[in-house]
Amino acid sequence: MSARTLVLGLLCLWAALLPAPARALLVLSYHDIRDDVAPSGDPDRYAVSTANFAAHLDWLHAHGYTPVDVQAVLDARAGTAPLPDKAVLLTFDDGLRSTYTRAFPLLRAYGYPALVAVVSGWVDLAPGRVVPYGPRDFDRADFLTWAQLREMRASGLVEIASHSHDLHRGVPGNPQGNLTPAAITRIHDADAGYESEADYRARIDADLRASVAAIEAGAGARPRVMVWPYAAYSDVTNGIATALGMPLSFDLEGRSAEADLGERNRGSAESSDLGSLARLLMYDNPSVSDLVHELHRDLAREGMRAIQVDLDYVYDPDPAQTERNLDVLVERIRRIGPSHVFLQAFADPDGDGAAEALYYPNRHMPMRADLFNRVAWQLRTRARVRVFAWMPVLGFELPDPVLQRALAIAAPDPADIPRLDPRDVRTRRIVAELYEDLAVGSYFEGLLFHDDAYLRDDELGDFHPRDPAARTRALIDFTLGLKQAAERWRPRLVTVRNLFARPVLEPASEAWFAQDLEAFNTAYDFTALMAMPWLEEAEDPRAWMRALAAAAAARPEGLRRTVFELQTVDWRRGRPVPGATLEAQARRLRAAGVRHLAYYPDDFLRDHPPLPDARAAMSAREFPYPEH
Incomplete structure (x- = not known):
């Protein structure tokens, strides 16, 4: 077209x-x-x-x-x-x-x-x-x-x-002054801060009452x-x-x-x-x-092209440098042309996979900077992509050390992501409120549930100990509750959840992670399968990827709902994956029938993966040729 x-x-x-x-x-x-x-x-x-x-x-x-x-x-x-x-x-x-x-x-x-x-x-x-x-x-x-x-x-x-x-107008929606739709925005004032919920509700109610009264008086009937x-x-x-x-x-x-x-x-x-x-x-x-x-276009055949972005790379203690970093990110995303950006909404400066702070105002965690809404809105309006909020599920390090110790899962492996116990009503309340707080003041169209949503078979031993599928279902239900909390303020959210590769290649390993591709594809709009051979220490990355694609294709809804998320860094060896390798992986996966692709991370400040390779691998444009 x-x-x-x-x-x-x-x-x-x-x-x-x-x-x-x-x-x-x-x-x-x-x-x-x-x-x-x-x-x-x-x-x-x-x-x-x-x-x-x-x-x-x-x-x-x-x-x-x-x-x-x-x-x-x-x-x-x-x-x-x-x-x-x-x-x-x-x-x-x-x-x-x-x-x-x-x-x-x-x-x-x-x-x-x-x-x-x-x-x-x-x-x-x-x-x-x-x-x-x-x-x-x-x-x-x-x-x-x-x-x-x-x-x-x-x-x-x-x-x-x-x-x-x-x-039918925009109002200031963040400290940086972005104008966002008046009907869903808590107005930000430089002196007073954000509009309260009570004042927001009163403003919307007053506007609609004025409209109803004017239409009834002028047109002769109340609007329905x-x-x-x-x-x-x-x-x-x-x-x-x-x-x-x-x-x-x-x-x-x-x-x-x-x-x-x-x-x-x-x-x-x-x-x-x-x-x-x-x-x-x-x-x-x-x-x-x-x-x-x-009217006749088959939307099921349209592929997602997503880039997962660390907001930690945008943030700088100097606000002016933050703005320069943001400009680099937006221009790069615009030039690559993906369909989606999975944007980090939490801060993880020590890289342990758990949130130490958040990038939006909230009730329970420190706010590193009021930045998520600013970056998300700039990506939407300037780079023309759909933005999904990338959020932890269990991986939060609460500022109250006593509460953190009371709720933490006692992980046998110290290398595991610090996580909260999903069984505890306090965990469910706190995390749901964090998702609701994100939705109150931020633009996004979907949620990417982080890869911290797993349970080892030697964790929480009294939690469905002999039923891996029940443990998987319990975590799914937990995440759907988080979606429901966010949808109070941000409706029609599309859900994506990270999945380790091993439960796809070795279905019995569901017991080790409480994850399953078929269950995920039933529960969520998409599953972001971590198609990362170097993370899994595969001896032959190309053969490993072929086996992963075949295993996913054999599952119900396998390729229709599965996003193959590629890695651009070999973390185990501390070196980048060559851009040409990323592009070749994407090409081979498309040839194998894979519809949806993503990669992580994008080091936009150092141009990695290199722009031509990133565009070739992840552009959603019909003609992803270089700009002149």
């Missing part, structure tokens, strides 16, 4: 609780509809031409899609009526005037219902006020009026949703739907919206995430009855052929 393809994908929503078989729902998200949109390279990348929009409707109609309205989605959730086959819902964001002048006549012509989400503070914009919007400032003439909204609603085709009153600006929301914000009569919400998470119409967000007192549903964003003026390509 060309560079002007759709950036965010389609989410299929499975109505698991419905009496009829599960049906898919396609939700399309439009913004500005204009006659004069350039075929490619238009300054407003969210604009769609009137001709292409009409062609989309014509194609959907011709290919058996059934338009549905918001009530149909709510009925499906309630179990009172199933969605029809090939259901499609059209949505329009931001309350732009073209929704009335260009889209609405076509909706009437085709009889297609739609959801129009308005920023109530932009409707009937005051004379002289402008809103920075894409390539230029928009003024009153660019936004809908309340009279136009009433007319569209009176047609019976259009339902009005809230897109907030004043949350919340469409989150920038797809930025949480269980907490959804809970506030639900309490105000908006149980249905939408984001823009795309085909890479999955939810359903029945179970998502159940079990949480703050969760909405219906979690935010993803939409396919119409981006770069897609033609019908672009749309068809996206």
Whole structure:
């Protein structure tokens, strides 16, 4: 597909609780509809031409899609009526005037219902006020009026949703001043520090109340739907919206995430009855052929290319040097072009594998620097990668030595990572709160569970002593509890967990580690298999890697969910792995059918692995050629 393809994908929503078989729902998200949109390279990348929009409707109609309205989605959730086959819902964001002048006549012509989400503070914009919007400032003439909204609603085709009153903007999200989405950010003030949870909740509640009141007064009905600006929301914000009569919400998470119409967000007192549903964003003026390509694209065949990054390499006691290090990292990641970065959220200066401090504000550990959110946001916005937070599971060295001794696993081998006892309720509470604290104030899209999540067969002898699978399952359940704690503030997290190679090559060794590839691939979105022959002291690294790939491929979901994480340093001999060797490993693994690749570590300050080899091994671009 060309560079002007759709950036965010389609989410299929499975109505698991419905009496009829599960049906898919396609939700399309439009913004500005204009006659004069350039075929490619238009300054407003969210604009769609009137001709292409009409062609989309014509194609959907011709290919058996059934338009549905918001009530149909709510009925499906309630179990009172199933969605029809090939259901499609059209949505329009931001309350732009073209929704009335260009889209609405076509909706009437085709009889297609739609959801129009308005920023109530932009409707009937005051004379002289402008809103920075894409390539230029928009003024009153660019936004809908309340009279136009009433007319569209009176047609019976259009339902009005809230897109907030004043949350469609960025606010300072860290001490360095990065602007992050207002709906999910605890505002940072240079003098007062971070906004408290109570003040944050009050701010979101006040904004949504203002939006609901304005829409009810101006459009004639209270909104039932919340469409989150920038797809930025949480269980907490959804809970506030639900309490105000908006149980249905939408984001823009795309085909890479999955939810359903029945179970998502159940079990949480703050969760909405219906979690935010993803939409396919119409981006770069897609033609019908672009749309068809996206709808038929097999996402399972797309590979992850990930680089695991030590934040310890970025940090420096001198803040100015930290910023210089960050610039080097971001530029290198941009030039390599991976799809993901697994970013360290903890500090491990002594290299024992356990966290001595964290890189974000929290309740239980020292904070080395308030740095994780800054680096993660820079990588996302400047290098265009998805950032996953790399966190320990059990490997924490608590500042209270008495508590540390009380909770520590008595490891027979002093070389093992210091770890806390997962059976102890205090461990479960502390670690879950550390994950929640990370999610409160940081941007990330997934979690990489560190390789400290293991149990030797001679540790915790009374903990399922004769059942290795039960020990494996217990640690999996522990990590899923950590995901749940983080998802209160950062929803739809993708999970990845490190796995040693030996349980794959020697399945009986599950007893020695409480790890198993099949169990991991069932529990997590991906398993990061430590494909590191020099770490395992393999006599023939190439043959060892072939055997590992074959063993993984023989397991259910083996190559579909397994990330082969390569090493760039031979730690046992204290020397780097040549970049050409890394590139050759990646090439051979791809030839063997491996879909997902990663490497660790990336020494961006010393250019290792060398940039050309790193790009050849790990670029997710279609054409990973050097830049000139």
